[in-house]
Amino acid sequence: MSAPQAGITPTGRASARPDDAVTPLINDHREAKDLFKQYEAAKGDNRKKQAIYRKIAAELRIHMRIEEEIFYPASRKFVGDEGMVNEAEVEHASAKDLMDQLDGLEPSDPYFDAKVTVLSEMIDHHVEEEETEYFPECRRSTMDLKAIGEQMKTRKAELKAAH
Ligand SMILES: [Fe+2]
Ligand SMILES: [Fe+2]
Incomplete structure (x- = not known):
């Protein structure tokens, strides 16, 4: 029997425990989910x-950028199926397209809520794949997740300062 793996729950989902590149990404996912819930609660206002x-939109754009600039390229060679990384990039592109549409709309527009709902569902699906397939696979690999985590932290601070 193999020993339990740090940072992977018995169901195979990546957890937020170890100090590595995956943990801050999972924390971003939780924040986004919380914001979508706040949006739901703000109906009418x-x-x-x-x-x-x-x-x-601001949080998601920064999150996707650090994944695309640092995490995805660094992990591409360590995962069994590069198609999974390509799929993640395509999902980012779709989410960004929807955000570009939303940026040009007023919240009073009858399609504003619909687009935010679809964005939320797309992100849910994307997060599920990252946390149950992509990230656990990275944690099982020999990838230097600590070094990648440092790079992402620096880049995120730069992007936040420029915002
Ligand atoms: Fe992510
Ligand atoms: Fe992502």
Whole structure:
């Protein structure tokens, strides 16, 4: 029987315990989920909805950028199926396309809520794949997740400062 693996739950989901590159990504996912819930609760209050949506878009864009610039390229060679990485990139592109559409709409627009809901569902699906397939596979590999984590931390601070 193999020993339990640090940072992977018995169900195979990546957990937020060890100090590595995966943990801050999981924390971002939780924050995004929380913001989508706040958006749901703000129904009818257009000013509040706009403010929460802007926060969601800003956070997601930074998160996707550090994954695309650092985590995805660094992990590509360590995962069995590069198609999984390509799929993740395509999902990011779809989410960004939807955010570009939302950026040009007022929250009073009849399609604003629909687009935020679809964005939330897309992100849910994407996060599920990252946390149950992609990230656990990275943690099982010989990838230097600590070094990658440091790079991502620096880049995130730069992107936040520029925002
Ligand atoms: Fe992610
Ligand atoms: Fe992602």
